[in-house]
Amino acid sequence: MEKFRRKFVFIGKIESFTHNNNKFNFKSTNGLVRITILSERIFRLQATNRDDFVSDYSWVVIKNKWDNVEISLNENEEYFEISTQYLKLKIERDPFRLTVFDTDDSIWKDAEFGSIGWDKETFVYIKKLPNDEHFFGFGEKTGALDKRGYYYIMKTRESAGYQDKTDPLYQSHPFFISVRHGKSYGIFLDNTWETFFDMGKKFNDHYFFGAKNGDLNLYFFYGPTMKEVITGYTELIGRILLPPIWSLGYFQSRWGYKNQEIVSRIAHELRSRKIPADSIVLDIDYMDGYRVFTWNNKRFPDKNFFKKYNEGDGFNFVTIVDPGIKIDKNYFMYNEGIKNDYFVKKKNGKYWKGYVWPGAVHFPDFTKEETREWWGKKLKILLDRAITGIWNDMNEPSFNIQPYAHRVKTKDLIFYDNGLNTPFEKNRNVYGLLMAKATHDGLLKLRPNKRPWILTRSGFAGIHRYAAVWTGDNTSNWKHLAMSIPMLLNMSISSIPQCGADIGGFNIWFTAFRKLFFKLNKILIIRWHQLGAFYPFSRNHTLKQSKPQEPWEFGEKAENIIKKYINLRYHWLPYFYNLFIECSKTGIPPMRPLILEFPDDEICYRIDYQFMWGSYILFAPIIKKHQKIHKIYLPEGVWIDYWSNKKFNGKQFIEIVPKIEDIPIFIKSNAIIPCQPQMLYFKEKQLNPLIIELYPNDKGESTFIFQEDDGESLNYLKNEFCTTKFTLKIYEKTISFNIDKRIGNYIPNKRDYLVIFKAIQKPQKVILNENEIKEDINSKSIDKLENNKWSFNEKSKEMLIKFEDSGDKQSIKLFL
Numbered sequence: 001m002e003k004f005r006r007k008f009v010f011i012g013k014i015e016s017f018t019h020n021n022n023k024f025n026f027k028s029t030n031g032l033v034r035i036t037i038l039s040e041r042i043f044r045l046q047a048t049n050r051d052d053f054v055s056d057y058s059w060v061v062i063k064n065k066w067d068n069v070e071i072s073l074n075e076n077e078e079y080f081e082i083s084t085q086y087l088k089l090k091i092e093r094d095p096f097r098l099t100v101f102d103t104d105d106s107i108w109k110d111a112e113f114g115s116i117g118w119d120k121e122t123f124v125y126i127k128k129l130p131n132d133e134h135f136f137g138f139g140e141k142t143g144a145l146d147k148r149g150y151y152y153i154m155k156t157r158e159s160a161g162y163q164d165k166t167d168p169l170y171q172s173h174p175f176f177i178s179v180r181h182g183k184s185y186g187i188f189l190d191n192t193w194e195t196f197f198d199m200g201k202k203f204n205d206h207y208f209f210g211a212k213n214g215d216l217n218l219y220f221f222y223g224p225t226m227k228e229v230i231t232g233y234t235e236l237i238g239r240i241l242l243p244p245i246w247s248l249g250y251f252q253s254r255w256g257y258k259n260q261e262i263v264s265r266i267a268h269e270l271r272s273r274k275i276p277a278d279s280i281v282l283d284i285d286y287m288d289g290y291r292v293f294t295w296n297n298k299r300f301p302d303k304n305f306f307k308k309y310n311e312g313d314g315f316n317f318v319t320i321v322d323p324g325i326k327i328d329k330n331y332f333m334y335n336e337g338i339k340n341d342y343f344v345k346k347k348n349g350k351y352w353k354g355y356v357w358p359g360a361v362h363f364p365d366f367t368k369e370e371t372r373e374w375w376g377k378k379l380k381i382l383l384d385r386a387i388t389g390i391w392n393d394m395n396e397p398s399f400n401i402q403p404y405a406h407r408v409k410t411k412d413l414i415f416y417d418n419g420l421n422t423p424f425e426k427n428r429n430v431y432g433l434l435m436a437k438a439t440h441d442g443l444l445k446l447r448p449n450k451r452p453w454i455l456t457r458s459g460f461a462g463i464h465r466y467a468a469v470w471t472g473d474n475t476s477n478w479k480h481l482a483m484s485i486p487m488l489l490n491m492s493i494s495s496i497p498q499c500g501a502d503i504g505g506f507n508i509w510f511t512a513f514r515k516l517f518f519k520l521n522k523i524l525i526i527r528w529h530q531l532g533a534f535y536p537f538s539r540n541h542t543l544k545q546s547k548p549q550e551p552w553e554f555g556e557k558a559e560n561i562i563k564k565y566i567n568l569r570y571h572w573l574p575y576f577y578n579l580f581i582e583c584s585k586t587g588i589p590p591m592r593p594l595i596l597e598f599p600d601d602e603i604c605y606r607i608d609y610q611f612m613w614g615s616y617i618l619f620a621p622i623i624k625k626h627q628k629i630h631k632i633y634l635p636e637g638v639w640i641d642y643w644s645n646k647k648f649n650g651k652q653f654i655e656i657v658p659k660i661e662d663i664p665i666f667i668k669s670n671a672i673i674p675c676q677p678q679m680l681y682f683k684e685k686q687l688n689p690l691i692i693e694l695y696p697n698d699k700g701e702s703t704f705i706f707q708e709d710d711g712e713s714l715n716y717l718k719n720e721f722c723t724t725k726f727t728l729k730i731y732e733k734t735i736s737f738n739i740d741k742r743i744g745n746y747i748p749n750k751r752d753y754l755v756i757f758k759a760i761q762k763p764q765k766v767i768l769n770e771n772e773i774k775e776d777i778n779s780k781s782i783d784k785l786e787n788n789k790w791s792f793n794e795k796s797k798e799m800l801i802k803f804e805d806s807g808d809k810q811s812i813k814l815f816l
């Protein structure tokens with residue numbers, strides 16, 4: 001520690017202090033500190049060793065006005081105390097040291113010997129690390145769920161072929177959440193230079209973070225729950241627009257769908273085999289010589305091709321758009337870019353040249369508003385062919401792909417950066433973010449009432465406002481299948497809710513090897529779909545050189561298993577969509593680590609390979625090929641095995657023997673899960689009946705506010721939606737389910753309710769809206785069940801009841 005400490009000049013003693021409403025300024029021997037109280041739970045901390053703080057704008061923070069809060073200040077010769085309702089900040093004078101307390105504890109404490117220090121341009125902030133503190137977040141990172149003991153760098157970069165210890169990767173999210181005995185705080189370091197975080201790797205009792213340049217500029221979010229931290233973070237940086245529902249379906253992709261014939265065949269296979277899918281993705285081959293915003297008209301001669309498939313078969317098409325513009329005097333993007341000064345330049349005034357798929361390219365400077373606007377307008381070329389989603393790739397940016405012999409330098413680059421003219425190192429982290437912003441804003445201008453949908457590889461904090469994210473070029477093996485889970489969970493809680501990994505894996509290092517062990521991959525592909533069907537963004541994608549990886553390429557049995565899982569995703573879509581609605585209001589992601597739902601259960605810190613959809617559905621995917629026994633942790637509560645309806649008590653590990661047909665899925669008792677009937681794509685049919693699956697336990701009550709809208713326009717922002725409150729109550733030998741009157745402007749189609757009570761015993765008597773109704777003894781299948789009747793399946797212990805959705809208050813009562 002001593003050696004490390006000596007590298008830095010620490011901030012020193014407080015020499016003077018001023019304050020103005022919620023801003024507290026400290027001048028110390030070697031630097032300035034400013035604390036701004038934003039709310040009862042959130043404050044900002046800035047520090048610099050310059051004469052003043054660096055220019056104060058952020059690409060990320062959207063909330064700049066905060067309500068007044070009551071703040072009290074006490075000062076004496078030794079320290080200052082700034083307090084809000086929840087927090088007390090104690091600032092010692094000599095040397096400057098900050099300790100944050102909540103009502104009963106110190107929760108964030110500077111190192112004894114000093115806190116904020118500088119080594120030339122680099123700053124570091126050193127904090128005490130209690131031995132029971134754990135960390136989560138950091139966006140897209142490999143490694144375990146719990147980030148204690150890790151060192152990470154935030155520096156977006158092309159990470160083709162990354163493995164389980166590779167760092168940094170494509171995305172940068174300088175954000176983490178601490179959890180200690182169930183209590184949380186979060187830190188967002190809003191600095192776009194390369195930042196680093198040592199979370200107890202170098203020292204056992206201290207952690208530190210910092211940046212290579214710029215000021216210390218962080219936001220502190222108090223929980224006490226992890227959920228409240230996320231809500232605070234997303235209050236500051238904004239929340240998602242609702243994704244179009246089609247983007248919650250399954251995507252079929254591959255580098256190699258290079259012409260109309262192939263795309264037609266894929267569309268045909270999906271529909272004729274009845275594999276649900278909403279989207280087909282076009283990789284770089286649709287373009288003319290990899291020139292973005294062009295079409296290869298030999299390969300895609302029919303200008304109405306996508307429109308026909310969109311209208312006829314309900315497919316959405318997503319095209320890749322890379323940032324590099326081919327240097328070609330006959331190419332409009334090149335000419336317009338040069339003419340209007342849209343490209344990144346070097347200090348000597350020449351354009352920066354990189355090498356990507358088209359060969360030599362220039363890069364648009366997305367830190368310039370004019371460049372972003374120009375880019376946004378060009379999307380029309382794709383929309384004119386009925387493309388509905390945009391895939392931004394290579395936007396770290398990747399600048400040295402081929403041929404590898406080029407040594408592309410980044411040292412002398414100048415980015416416009418809101419007029420500050422700053423180097424590459426300050427802008428690389430936000431390159432993908434700003435490209436996504438240009439795309440998002442462009443789509444909104446071109447189709448003002450359609451929800452934009454973008455997929456991006458690179459990004460920074462705030463990327464969720466513009467795009468979904470996938471984890472880039474993973475590898476087709478078991479290790480990558482497994483590691484996708486903690487990766488996506490940490491991305492989710494870092495505010496990247498629509499995230500996914502390439503199902504089946506992208507890279508294959510030895511094609512021949514893969515052929516030899518085809519069987520191995522078949523199981524891998526099945527298991528990966530059983531997991532990936534529940535990724536928030538679910539896409540099968542692979543490399544050009546790899547063998548076909550579509551669900552039907554592995555024989556009938558594999559196809560049926562995969563289909564069953566994609567079907568299950570679609571079955572639960574209304575529930576899943578409602579999790580996105582919740583996320584748009586609170587920031588809480590749909591895909592959740594167990595720790596988010598059970599913050600007091602310390603075992604959950606280590607549950608890397610299980611996850612939840614909301615509060616009710618728990619998945620325990622199979623992550624190894626030869627897994628004889630699968631150990632599953634069930635947290636507190638009663639859990640129902642989705643496949644058998646068998647009940648298990650929580651707060652214990654259980655063991656099961658895995659079968660290839662299924663992965664374990666458990667439903668938390670008292671769950672209310674709105675579902676839809678089988679559908680091959682969004683809007684294939686009307687949502688009729690609306691299925692409500694209920695898992696009543698012995699006692700208790702739960703509610704679910706079910707929200708509906710058209711699923712694709714922005715009318716929901718103008719109150720075009722409706723909500724229905726469902727309440728499930730269990731009391732002694734009665735179960736009641738109440739549906740409140742629907743409220744709101746959106747009117748769903750005419751439909752029935754099909755309510756399914758799972759894992760119960762056969763009722764003696766059933767009351768629907770005050771009238772006793774009869775058992776339908778003849779109906780052996782759901783489709784045949786008559787309205788206002790019920791049926792019971794002895795084997796599965798499920799009771800079904802169907803009736804018209806009147807939009808009014810309705811109720812069911814079961815007497816057991």
Ligand code: GLC
Nearest residue numbers: 255283284320393472473542
């Ligand atoms: C990059 C992307 C990959 C894509 C390929 C070709 O490697 O990560 O998904 O298929 O480029 O565009």
